[in-house]
Amino acid sequence: MADTLKGNAVVGQSGGPTGVINASLVGVIEEVRKHADIENLYGAVHAVAGMVKDDFIDLGQIGTDTLETVAASPSSALGSSRDKPDEEYCRKIIEVFKKRNVRYFFYIGGNDSANTAHILNTVADETDYNIRAFHVPKTVDNDLLVTDHCPGFGTAAKFVAQALQGDDLDNRALPGVKIDVIMGRHAGFLTAATALGRQRDDDGPHLVYVPERPVSMDKFLADVEGVYNKLGRCVIAVSEGICDTDHKTWAEKLAENEERDAHGNIQLSGTGALADFLAGQIKTNLKIKRVRADTFGYLQRSYAGLQSQVDVDEARQCGRQAVKFAMEHDSGSVAIQRTGDGDNYAVELVRTELKNVAEKTKSIPDEYINADGNGVTDAFVKYAMPLVGGLPKTEYLGTYPKI
Amino acid sequence: MADTLKGNAVVGQSGGPTGVINASLVGVIEEVRKHADIENLYGAVHAVAGMVKDDFIDLGQIGTDTLETVAASPSSALGSSRDKPDEEYCRKIIEVFKKRNVRYFFYIGGNDSANTAHILNTVADETDYNIRAFHVPKTVDNDLLVTDHCPGFGTAAKFVAQALQGDDLDNRALPGVKIDVIMGRHAGFLTAATALGRQRDDDGPHLVYVPERPVSMDKFLADVEGVYNKLGRCVIAVSEGICDTDHKTWAEKLAENEERDAHGNIQLSGTGALADFLAGQIKTNLKIKRVRADTFGYLQRSYAGLQSQVDVDEARQCGRQAVKFAMEHDSGSVAIQRTGDGDNYAVELVRTELKNVAEKTKSIPDEYINADGNGVTDAFVKYAMPLVGGLPKTEYLGTYPKI
Numbered sequence: 045m046a047d048t049l050k051g052n053a054v055v056g057q058s059g060g061p062t063g064v065i066n067a068s069l070v071g072v073i074e075e076v077r078k079h080a081d082i083e084n085l086y087g088a089v090h091a092v093a094g095m096v097k098d099d100f101i102d103l104g105q106i107g108t109d110t111l112e113t114v115a116a117s118p119s120s121a122l123g124s125s126r127d128k129p130d131e132e133y134c135r136k137i138i139e140v141f142k143k144r145n146v147r148y149f150f151y152i153g154g155n156d157s158a159n160t161a162h163i164l165n166t167v168a169d170e171t172d173y174n175i176r177a178f179h180v181p182k183t184v185d186n187d188l189l190v191t192d193h194c195p196g197f198g199t200a201a202k203f204v205a206q207a208l209q210g211d212d213l214d215n216r217a218l219p220g221v222k223i224d225v226i227m228g229r230h231a232g233f234l235t236a237a238t239a240l241g242r243q244r245d246d247d248g249p250h251l252v253y254v255p256e257r258p259v260s261m262d263k264f265l266a267d268v269e270g271v272y273n274k275l276g277r278c279v280i281a282v283s284e285g286i287c288d289t290d291h292k293t294w295a296e297k298l299a300e301n302e303e304r305d306a307h308g309n310i311q312l313s314g315t316g317a318l319a320d321f322l323a324g325q326i327k328t329n330l331k332i333k334r335v336r337a338d339t340f341g342y343l344q345r346s347y348a349g350l351q352s353q354v355d356v357d358e359a360r361q362c363g364r365q366a367v368k369f370a371m372e373h374d375s376g377s378v379a380i381q382r383t384g385d386g387d388n389y390a391v392e393l394v395r396t397e398l399k400n401v402a403e404k405t406k407s408i409p410d411e412y413i414n415a416d417g418n419g420v421t422d423a424f425v426k427y428a429m430p431l432v433g434g435l436p437k438t439e440y441l442g443t444y445p446k447i
Numbered sequence: 448m449a450d451t452l453k454g455n456a457v458v459g460q461s462g463g464p465t466g467v468i469n470a471s472l473v474g475v476i477e478e479v480r481k482h483a484d485i486e487n488l489y490g491a492v493h494a495v496a497g498m499v500k501d502d503f504i505d506l507g508q509i510g511t512d513t514l515e516t517v518a519a520s521p522s523s524a525l526g527s528s529r530d531k532p533d534e535e536y537c538r539k540i541i542e543v544f545k546k547r548n549v550r551y552f553f554y555i556g557g558n559d560s561a562n563t564a565h566i567l568n569t570v571a572d573e574t575d576y577n578i579r580a581f582h583v584p585k586t587v588d589n590d591l592l593v594t595d596h597c598p599g600f601g602t603a604a605k606f607v608a609q610a611l612q613g614d615d616l617d618n619r620a621l622p623g624v625k626i627d628v629i630m631g632r633h634a635g636f637l638t639a640a641t642a643l644g645r646q647r648d649d650d651g652p653h654l655v656y657v658p659e660r661p662v663s664m665d666k667f668l669a670d671v672e673g674v675y676n677k678l679g680r681c682v683i684a685v686s687e688g689i690c691d692t693d694h695k696t697w698a699e700k701l702a703e704n705e706e707r708d709a710h711g712n713i714q715l716s717g718t719g720a721l722a723d724f725l726a727g728q729i730k731t732n733l734k735i736k737r738v739r740a741d742t743f744g745y746l747q748r749s750y751a752g753l754q755s756q757v758d759v760d761e762a763r764q765c766g767r768q769a770v771k772f773a774m775e776h777d778s779g780s781v782a783i784q785r786t787g788d789g790d791n792y793a794v795e796l797v798r799t800e801l802k803n804v805a806e807k808t809k810s811i812p813d814e815y816i817n818a819d820g821n822g823v824t825d826a827f828v829k830y831a832m833p834l835v836g837g838l839p840k841t842e843y844l845g846t847y848p849k850i
Contacts, residue, residue, distance in 0.1 A: 061620050063613075066842075089845050090620075102850040113842040119616030123845035126621065209751035210466075213522030217464050217493075218529065222745070241751065316719010316742055338744030339719055342625070348612035348644065349839035350753065436752035439469075439516040442492045442526035447505040 049174060050081050051147025055103065056088035056095060057120035057182075058153030058160065061346050062196030063203070064359035065182045068152045069122065070115040071363020072180070073103050079371060082148055091125035091153075092160060095137045100144075115360060118346040129160050134167045142173055150366050152180040155188055158377050159402035165375045178366040179377035179398055182359070184345045187231035187405040190396045191379035195362055198355030198431035200227070200344050201237035204281075205435055207340060209241035212248035212279050216440050219277035220334025221268060221326055224249070225319040227344050229285040232256050232408050234344065236420045237428055238281035241435045246443075248279025255285035255293070256407045257417035264322075265329050267418050272332060284318060284339075294318060352433035358391065365393040377401040389430035452577060453484050454550030458506065459491035459498060460523035460585075461556030461563065464749050465599030466606070467762035468585045471555045472525065473518040474766020475583070476506050482774060485551055494528035494556075495563060498540045503547075518763060521749040532563050537570045545576055553769050555583040558591055561780050562805035568778045581769040582780035582801055585762070587748045590634035590808040593799045594782035598765055601758030601834035603630070603747050604640035607684075608838055610743065612644035615651035615682050619843055622680035623737025624671060624729055627652070628722040630747050632688040635659050635811050637747065639823045640831055641684035644838045649846075651682025658688035658696075659810045660820035667725075668732050670821050675735060687721060687742075697721060755836035761794065768796040780804040792833035 055072045057065050069087075076085045086100035094100065101122070106114075114121050129137070141149070151161045158179040165177035181188050184200035204226055215222045226235040232254020239252055250271045253259055259267075271278040287293040295318045319337035327335045362378045369376055376395040384390035412424035458475045460468050472490075479488045489503035497503065504525075509517075517524050532540070544552070554564045561582040568580035584591050587603035607629055618625045629638040635657020642655055653674045656662055662670075674681040690696040698721045722740035729738045765781045772779055779798040787793035815827035 057620075061617050086850065087844060087847075089849070100850050101844060101847040103844075106844070110842055113840050114844065116839065117616060117841040117843070118613040119843075120620040121616075121842060121844040124620040206751040206753070207746050210521040210749035211745055213520060213524075213751070214464050214745050214749035217460075217523040217527040316723055316740070320719055336745070337719070338746065339742065340746070341741030342614055342617050342739070343610050343741065343743070343746070346613035346617035348609045348616070348841055350609070436519065437516050438520040438751055439513055439524060440520070440522075441490060441504060441506075441509070441517065441524040444490075444504040446492070447489065447503050 048081060049147050049176060051145045052084040052086060053082045053148035053150065054086045054088050054095065054100070054141070054146050055150040056091040056152070057122050057124055058091040058151060058157040059124060059126070060184070061119035061124060062182050062184050063118045063199035063345065063347065063351050064195050064356050065152055066117050066121045067115045067356045067359040068180045068182060068195060068363035070111045071360035072150050072367055073106070073111060075364040075367035079367065081371070086144065086146070087122045090123035092127050092129050092133065092137065093125040094123070095140060096133060098140045115356065116351065118348055128156055129163065131163060131167055134163045137164060138168050138171060138173060141175065147175055148370050149175055149177045150180060152182050152363070154183040155401055155403050155405060158398050161375065162398040162402045165398065176370040176373070177375045177398065178370050179401060180362050180366045181378060184234055185228050185231045186233035188401055189404045189406050190377070190400050192382040192391065193380060193431055195355060195359035197233060198352035198433065200234055201240065201428060202352045202432040202435070203344055203347055203350060204234060204238045204340065205240040205432055208238040208249055208279070208281060209436065209438055213438060213440055215248060215277050215279050216442060220336060221272060221278045221280070221332050223280045223282060223319055223322050223337040225282050225284055225337070225339040227340070228255065228283045230255050230405055230407070232283045235281050235283040236408060236412060236424055239420045240425060240428055240432060243438065246275055249281040250275070250278050251280045251418045252420055253282045253286045253418060254408055254413065255283050255287060257413055258287045258289045258291055259417060260289045261325060265325065268326055269330050272330070282322065294321065352431060354431055354433040361393060369395045385426065385430065451484060452550050452579060454548045455487040455489060456485045456551035456553065457489045457491055457498065457503070457544065457549050458553040459494045459555070460525050460527055461494040461554060461560040462527060462529070463587070464522035464527060465585050465587050466521045466602035466748065466750065466754050467598050467758050468555055469520050469524045470518040470759045470762035471583045471585060471598060471766035473514045474763035475553045475770055476509070476514060478767040478770035482770065484774070489547065489549070490525045493526035495530050495532050495536065495540065496528040497526070498543060499536060501543045518759065519754065521751055531559055532566065534566060534570055537566045540567060541571050541574060541576060544578065550578055551773050552578055552580045553583060554581070555585050555766070557586040558804055558806050558808060561801050564778065565801040565805045568801065579773040579776070580778045580801070581773050582804060583765050583769045584781060587637055588631050588634050589636035591804055592807045592809050593780070593803050595785040595794065596783060596834055598758060598762035600636060601755035601836065602753070603637055604643065604831060605755045605835040605838070606747050606750055606753060607637060607641045607743065608643040608835055611641040611652055611682070611684060612839065612841055616841060616843055618651060618680050618682050619845060623739060624675060624681045624683070624735050626683045626685060626722055626725050626740040628685050628687055628740070628742040630743070631658065631686045633658055633808055633810070635686045638684050638686040639811060639815060639827055642823045643828060643832055643835060646841065649678055652684040653678070653681050654683045654821045655823055656685045656689045656821060657811055657816065658686050658690060660816055661690045661692045661694055662820060663692045664728060668728065671729055672733050675733070685725065697724065755834060757834055757836040764796060772798045788829065788833065
């Protein structure tokens with residue numbers, strides 16, 4: 045338990061946007077207003093990039109109607125940044141914090157953001173400037189440790205599940221091979237979620253490839269041929285981070301795009317190269333004429349007007365809980381614990397240390413991937429289904445008995 | 448006025464699926480059930496491809512609950528076909544029709560489908576076999592003549608408008624150049640619809656390129672540079688059918704994909720090549736580092752769980768109206784006439800001759816495109832906005848006054 049600490053607060057949003065990162069922001073804002081120890085709440089414009097140059101807006105003046113619109117809007121309403129601050133960068137931020145008497149810091153983001161909060165807290169301690177640093181989890185990749193799942197995943201999962209429901213019906217109507225490339229550099233949760241909307245035995249995606257299961261081109265082609273020969277069509281969900289048996293990603297092998305971001309990652313989203321490469325392999329090797337490939341791209345993380353209600357509610361609660369924790373603790377990350385499942389799905393929010401989340405990633409557990417490494421298990425569906433907040437029922441008539 | 452005609456009916460769905468072509472199918476089914484002159488209603492599996500080989504399901508046995516699910520499902524529930532029947536093909540179909548005593552034919556599709564209905568009607572006449580052939584319009588491209596707009600367009604327009612709302616917020620959060628390639632080979636209506644969700648003066652898409660306005664690479668790059676220098680970012684919506692000033696499409700110029708469909712069209716959807724080409728041009732020539740490109744692909748026409756209610760209702764009404772017209776006329780296509788606008792938006796359904804719709808396409812009227820050929824006008828927004836059935840309100844805080 046920490047003593048009472050009076051001062052101002054900063055909140056920021058970092059990394060790739062999601063459909064509910066703004067709900068977490070609103071959760072922070074509305075909870076801060078309940079605590080007299082926090083006088084002003086400053087929104088960091090473009091995350092650490094704004095913090096280091098003293099670039100803030102006043103979040104105390106925003107009306108509740110506007111806040112509700114913010115909570116329903118995708119992307120990061122304060123702006124984001126891909127900067128990865130080192131200690132020197134963080135020392136500059138702490139100077140800004142001192143000038144503004146910022147004593148509370150809430151950072152909504154992935155594992156890099158947890159690390160930033162951790163460094164900021166450490167640097168502040170070193171200069172005997174007391175701050176409370178809290179991380180609020182978000183990522184469509186669902187790859188943070190400790191937490192059962194990440195706010196942002198459920199909404200992205202809903203988007204891709206409904207996309208595949210539609211795409212599978214499209215593929216029934218005009219049969220062929222369809223490849224859909226899904227976000228997820230290292231973790232395949234979102235790619236796996238494409239399977240959530242399946243209703244009929246022969247519904248697609250028929251093959252699901254995640255980064256956790258390297259696959260050779262020969263195996264990939266044999267899988268596709270097997271499904272195509274059986275059903276006369278094949279819908280495939282492939283993670284952008286899919287890799288060959290030598291663990292090198294196919295996207296890297298393409299080497300068509302050498303751009304790397306500040307974190308040393310190669311660009312995978314925002315290009316159709318991988319999808320087109322895979323389509324070309326199938327056309328050339330399997331002699332299947334109608335092969336199409338879509339790369340879902342940024343629609344997965346920032347589509348307006350489509351949220352999982354469960355995800356929105358949890359994201360907002362995580363923001364609120366971070367503020368509550370900050371009243372009593374020095375630092376931490378909010379984690380979701382699942383306390384009930386199925387119809388009794390329920391969660392509790394707990395605090396974990398920043399270092400437990402910082403710079404680490406979670407992969408899909410083995411029991412969520414089938415033995416053949418090309419599909420998901422019922423255990424995954426049971427895990428992920430409550431997070432999407434319901435999926436539409438669909439119907440296809442073309443397979444009804446002939447008259 | 449035609450005499451009473453007793454017999455069976457066939458309904459089929461042709462060409463690219465849409466989000467509401469199944470609503471039109473359900474409209475046909477439910478209206479047929481009211482007319483004793485039609486005994487059985489057969490659903491053609493995979494359109495003309497099923498008709499020519501006597502491949503039908505019985506639509507008389509499907510319950511109302513299932514029909515409601517069909518009406519809410521994207522893609523063509525009976526299956527579709529890209530076959531383009533000639534007279535010989537149609538003579539074979541008429542033989543099948545004679546065998547089954549099919550006297551009513553309802554074909555939901557684009558201008559090719561109207562042409563198929565026209566040929567079938569003509570071929571039947573030549574053999575003194577009386578049929579009633581009716582076309583129900585559908586296309587996400589919105590490019591049919593006579594009708595004010597096409598069922599299917601409103602839902603696809605809603606999808607892309609919401610996509611660009613989210614994508615623009617994403618681009619605000621992590622600024623750079625973003626290119627979105629939109630369906631529409633010859634008509635730019637759907638690409639234009641990406642602008643419908645703009646709320647703030649500097650909301651994207653900042654540039655909109657439609658096939659109706661050829662643009663040179665120099666002009667395109669100058670446009671992008673102008674927006675980027677002003678706003679520090681730029682969101683661009685480009686039709687897949689965008690062409691150079693020599694009227695050759697840029698996709699053709701890429702010539703990376705020589706596959707053509709049965710109608711002689713080059714494949715534009717289902718590949719990210721055009722988007723990546725444009726991104727490369729911007730990176731190379733404008734030296735802008737963060738350039739991303741998404742090709743929306745089949746999500747635009749077959750996304751589950753997202754429909755424009757206006758579009759669904761009109762699509763269903765068009766299906767019903769085709770059956771009503773068939774009770775009194777020999778042939779025709781259902782067309783939508785707008786009778787009120789804005790808050791008083793209203794339509795009436797009228798009959799037009801098949802030949803008025805067959806094999807013809809409509810382009811965006813000049814008054815819907817800005818003088819510079821890189822954006823849409825208020826007149827377009829006034830035309831298209833009622834068709835999407837509402838768009839979400841969004842909020843971005845990063846541009847609020849600094850404190």
